[in-house]
Amino acid sequence: PQKKSFHRSQTLGYKNGFAFSRLPTVGIGGERLYVNQLSQAELDELSNMRPTLTYRQAKQAPPSGFIPAHVAFDKKILKFDAYFQEDVPLSAEEHYRIRQVGIYYYLEDDSMSVIEPVVQNSGLLQGKLVRRHRVPKNDHGDHYHWKDLNRGMNITMYGRTYRIVDCDPFTQVFLESQGIELNPPEKMVFDPYTELHRMPVRKYVTPSDFDQLKQFLTYDKQVLRFYATWDDTDSMFGENRLYIIHYYLADDTVEVREVYKQNDGRDPFPILIKRQRLPKTFVDKKQTFPSCVLEVSDQEVLEWYTAKDFAVGKSTTLLGRTFFIYDCDEFTRHFYRDKFGITDFQPVEIKKKPLEEVPQVIPPYNGFGVLEDSLQNCFSLLPKPPRKDIIKMLENHHKVLRYQVALESPNPEDRKRRFILSYFLSNDMISIYEPPVRNSGIIGGKYLGKTRVAKPGSTTENAMYYEPSDLTIGSTIEVFGHRFVITDADEYVLNYMESNAESFPAATLQSLRDHFRPRRVVKETANSDIPTLGTSKQELDELIVQVQEELKLHKCLNNKNIREAFLQCDEDGSGILEKAKFLALCDSLSVPTNAFPVNKLIDLCSCGEDKINYHDFLRAFPS
Numbered sequence: 001p002q003k004k005s006f007h008r009s010q011t012l013g014y015k016n017g018f019a020f021s022r023l024p025t026v027g028i029g030g031e032r033l034y035v036n037q038l039s040q041a042e043l044d045e046l047s048n049m050r051p052t053l054t055y056r057q058a059k060q061a062p063p064s065g066f067i068p069a070h071v072a073f074d075k076k077i078l079k080f081d082a083y084f085q086e087d088v089p090l091s092a093e094e095h096y097r098i099r100q101v102g103i104y105y106y107l108e109d110d111s112m113s114v115i116e117p118v119v120q121n122s123g124l125l126q127g128k129l130v131r132r133h134r135v136p137k138n139d140h141g142d143h144y145h146w147k148d149l150n151r152g153m154n155i156t157m158y159g160r161t162y163r164i165v166d167c168d169p170f171t172q173v174f175l176e177s178q179g180i181e182l183n184p185p186e187k188m189v190f191d192p193y194t195e196l197h198r199m200p201v202r203k204y205v206t207p208s209d210f211d212q213l214k215q216f217l218t219y220d221k222q223v224l225r226f227y228a229t230w231d232d233t234d235s236m237f238g239e240n241r242l243y244i245i246h247y248y249l250a251d252d253t254v255e256v257r258e259v260y261k262q263n264d265g266r267d268p269f270p271i272l273i274k275r276q277r278l279p280k281t282f283v284d285k286k287q288t289f290p291s292c293v294l295e296v297s298d299q300e301v302l303e304w305y306t307a308k309d310f311a312v313g314k315s316t317t318l319l320g321r322t323f324f325i326y327d328c329d330e331f332t333r334h335f336y337r338d339k340f341g342i343t344d345f346q347p348v349e350i351k352k353k354p355l356e357e358v359p360q361v362i363p364p365y366n367g368f369g370v371l372e373d374s375l376q377n378c379f380s381l382l383p384k385p386p387r388k389d390i391i392k393m394l395e396n397h398h399k400v401l402r403y404q405v406a407l408e409s410p411n412p413e414d415r416k417r418r419f420i421l422s423y424f425l426s427n428d429m430i431s432i433y434e435p436p437v438r439n440s441g442i443i444g445g446k447y448l449g450k451t452r453v454a455k456p457g458s459t460t461e462n463a464m465y466y467e468p469s470d471l472t473i474g475s476t477i478e479v480f481g482h483r484f485v486i487t488d489a490d491e492y493v494l495n496y497m498e499s500n501a502e503s504f505p506a507a508t509l510q511s512l513r514d515h516f517r518p519r520r521v522v523k524e525t526a527n528s529d530i531p532t533l534g535t536s537k538q539e540l541d542e543l544i545v546q547v548q549e550e551l552k553l554h555k556c557l558n559n560k561n562i563r564e565a566f567l568q569c570d571e572d573g574s575g576i577l578e579k580a581k582f583l584a585l586c587d588s589l590s591v592p593t594n595a596f597p598v599n600k601l602i603d604l605c606s607c608g609e610d611k612i613n614y615h616d617f618l619r620a621f622p623s
Contacts, residue, residue, distance in 0.1 A: 003029045073107035078146055078171040080105070082155075082162040083189055094193040101129060103155070103162065105146050110134055112144060114157065130157060146175070152183035165189075212251075219249035224332045226310055228323040229350055240352060243272060243323060245316075247307055249335075254278045254305055256318060278305045278318055308340065313348050326350055365460050370452060375460065388427070396425035401468055401496065404488035405432070408476065419447060419484065421477075423468060428452055430466065432479065453479050468497070469504050472511040491516065518576075540604065540616070546597040547620040562589050562621050566614050575615050582612045 009024050027033050038046065080103040088094050101116045114130035134143045135157050149155070155162050165186040167175075175182055224247040232238030242259040256273040260266060279296055281303040310316060315324045327347040336342040362378050365371055376383035401423040407414045420433045429450040436444030455464045456478050466477060476485050494512045497504050569577060569585060577585075582602075586593050593599060605617045 005029055070108045076107045076170075076174075078105040078107065078149070078174065079103070079168045080149060080151075080164045080171065081166045081188060082164045084160055084162045097193065098189050098191040099124075100188060100190075101162065103149075103164065104132075105144075105149060106132065107146065110143065110145060112157075114162070147178075147180065150175075150180070150183055151185055163189075216250045222249045222331075222335075223247065224249065224307060224310070224335060225329040226312075226325045226332065227327040228316075228325045230321055230323055233353060240350075245310065245318075245323065245325070246275075247310060248275065249307065252277060252304065252306060254318065256323075273319060279303075280305045280309065307335075311336075311342070312345050324348075362460050371454065371460065371463055393426045399425040399496070401425065401471070401493045402490045403471055403486050403493070405477075405484040406487050408483040408485050413441075417442065418487075421471075421484065421486070423466075423471065424450065425468070428465060428467070430479070432484075448479060453477070469508050472508050473515045474511070489515070543597060543601055543604070544620045547601050550592065550595050550597050551620065562591070563618055565589060566618060570614075575613060576607060576611050577614055579606070579610045579612050582614065 006028050008028055009026050009030075011024050012019065012021055014020070023037075025033060025037075081100070082103050083098055083100045086097045086099055088097050099116060101114050104113050104115065106112070111132050112130070112135045113128065113132040115128050116126045118126045136142070137144050137148070144155070144157075149164065151164055151166060153164055155164060163186075165188055167182075167185075172182060226245040226247070228243050228245050229240055230243060231240050233240060244257045244259060246255040246257065247253075248255070253275045254273070254277070255271070255275040257270050258272050260268065260270065279301040281301070283300055283302050305316075305318075310325060312325055312328055315322050317323075326349075328345065333345045336345070360378070362375070365374065368374060370386075372386040373383075376386065403421040403423070405419045405421045407417050407419065409415060417434065420435065422431045422433070423429075424431070430448070430453045431446070431450045432448040434442075434444040434447045452465050455466060455470075458464045470477070471486060471489075473486055473489065476483055478484075489512060494516050497509050497512060501509060565585060565588075566577070569581065583593060591598065593602065601617060601620065602612065605613050607613050
């Protein structure tokens with residue numbers, strides 16, 4: 001009675017333009033029909049036969065080909081975790097060592113390898129212990145196979161026994177799929193020596209009643225100040241230096257600062273020892289332990305410096321330096337008076353040791369440069385030129401005393417040499433010049449440059465130089481090993497010394513006067529004789545002209561030879577010759593002395609009875 005549809009399902013239809021019939025699957029009203037239906041087996045058979053009935057017999061697929069092992073098992077590796085024990089015969093701390101390795105089995109070619117993981121700073125040759133190859137199993141030529149490997153077993157390769165404790169999941173699945181029953185895994189064994197060092201060292205610290213926080217809150221910003229000195233005068237270039245020692249009560253730390261003075265020449269680096277706890281007594285340690293790498297801690301120090309270790313008038317050694325405490329500030333006095341009951345804070349007076357005066361040793365003069373200039377190198381690192389007497393240089397500018405000197409030498413050729421010695425009054429220097437003489441074989445010129453000449457016996461401490469008072473006629477002076485005798489001087493020397501007679505000894509002035517007296521007498525006589533004859537200068541000139549006209553008659557006369565002959569005969573250079581010697585020389589030179597003009601000129605040149613001034617006579621023989 002619930003049916004609403006009573007039509008029958010259609011069994012005829014078209015597909016791809018062809019008519020076909022199908023069996024009804026439902027009846028009237030849409031009810032499912034279970035008759036005339038095929039079973040599942042028939043449907044499967046029909047489905048398989050339908051392509052054959054429709055088209056033709058299908059071609060069968062070829063059977064699968066052979067797959068080689070290197071293709072089937074490519075990159076398939078069995079990994080086993082193992083370890084082996086190694087003896088350590090030369091160590092007192094360990095007798096054996098456990099080394100963990102990994103055993104790899106390659107399925108593609110049945111080869112094996114053993115690799116040890118590299119541990120940094122282990123000191124062992126790690127990495128590949130056994131290279132990849134087929135490992136022999138026994139002496140019969142057999143090799144290890146994956147069927148011989150299992151967990152919880154020992155395997156020996158090349159005399160070394162490995163204990164396999166576990167494997168990775170791929171290895172476990174592969175062996176179980178091949179029907180091998182795996183042993184239960186074991187725990188990995190670790191090296192006891194390495195594990196002992198990994199464990200932290202047990203420290204047994206007894207709790208103390210001392211409260212550092214209470215000390216910090218009580219003594220914060222309270223510092224003890226001591227004034228100390230470090231005496232380092234025993235070492236080379238050492239000195240006595242001042243320091244300030246600060247002791248911080250909040251944490252028992254010590255700081256040492258250096259006291260600098262103005263213009264002391266030191267770099268501004270005030271902190272000598274930074275703020276830190278200073279050890280007083282160390283724990284006895286091995287002598288072989290290097291102290292340069294010792295990290296100071298509570299384990300190495302037996303006792304630290306505290307406030308009771310510092311006192312006025314006592315020495316304290318801090319990091320190898322001994323400081324003497326000579327005073328402290330007012331707060332430090334109150335602290336020691338209240339804390340330790342000390343009342344004696346008398347400051348100690350620091351006396352500086354007198355410096356030892358080291359005598360300055362002046363080295364001997366080496367002969368280079370001026371003595372005063374070379375001596376400045378002994379007084380200063382940057383020598384300064386010696387001071388000059390500017391007033392003396394201005395007053396005596398261009399004032400030179402000239403002397404004629406002869407060389408005193410055992411060599412006869414050197415005795416005939418004559419030199420001109422010039423003494424410069426502005427700077428007390430001496431120069432020697434040798435006038436060149438033709439055909440002498442000696443090259444004249446400058447013999448000694450301007451320099452100060454020291455006397456014989458002069459030293460660097462007491463230098464004595466030649467002065468004008470030492471230069472007398474006939475005296476001998478020594479110039480750098482050469483001896484010279486003074487034979488003559490300029491008239492300017494006598495005039496200068498007479499004008500400054502108070503500055504020169506009387507003996508020096510008298511020697512020059514005695515030397516120049518003959519010359520002055522000759523000049524005075526010559527000047528006084530000519531006017532007595534009533535002959536004027538004009539008459540003398542007319543007489544000389546007459547003599548020259550008379551001499552023209554004697555063409556054989558050589559005026560140059562006559563002048564040289566008179567100069568050679570005048571040994572002392574006074575210009576005066578004896579009358580007999582003068583007449584003999586005129587006869588040897590064929591001078592017509594009998595002629596009236598010549599005889600009259602000789603009379604005019606006479607100086608007294610037997611002296612003749614030949615300078616006026618030579619005016620008749622022009623060069």
